[in-house]
Amino acid sequence: MNYRIKSGDTLSALALKYNTSVDALMKANPQIKNADLIYADANLNIPGAKDGFDSAPGRSGPNLAGGRPGSTNGAAPPDSGDGVKGPLGSPYDIARSHLGKNAGSLKLEGSGVGKDMEDWVPNNVNCANFVSACLEQAGMISNGQHDNSVMGLMSKLDADPQFKRVSLKDAKPGDVVSMKVGSGQHVVLFAGWENGQPKFIGSNNVNSDGSQRISFSNMNYPIMAVHQYRG
The missing domain is CATH 3.10.350.10 (LysM domain)
Incomplete structure (x- = not known):
């Protein structure tokens, strides 16, 4: 605001x-x-102007503008177990554990992903904040590598020898996928393939007020980079 x-x-x-x-x-x-x-x-x-409490389970909203319709609380793709893992776990599993939560509510949690998310970030642009926190929780990046901008996070992952760019066809659940969205960018975690289409999980603009919720989505935006953790 x-x-x-x-x-x-x-x-x-x-x-x-x-x-x-x-x-x-x-x-x-x-x-x-x-x-x-x-x-x-x-x-x-004004940060946090769109903070909100979690909506009732099963409630859905519009997908990120321009993307294909996606479920906000759908089941995980069948091949989700083939994902990448860091020293402390899988960023995909960490993200999935927060499915359905509003970004504003998640940032109020005092532990885990919520603690690693920076609460001043406006709640309509939390995608990089959320992905960074999931990577931190998995032990893949340090707190100093946390970035609230898509381009900033891309740059830090490019500079980290533990990450390598791969094509979408070689992506595994938990890989970081950066996309071009109109004049801006969006970043999510790859979630696997469903009916031949890529599926993603992240902090998406699915709420009616434009704020973000952790959700699964099918998107067809141009992909800028897919970063895969190699350890």
């Missing part, structure tokens, strides 16, 4: 009004160097 700062506003008052924190506002607005110095008419990004 973007907010136009008014005369008399303070970060502490805005944090209270929008149920966030001054620290989160500072992280979401790196242009602000002094928490006590903000300017009227400047734009302020």
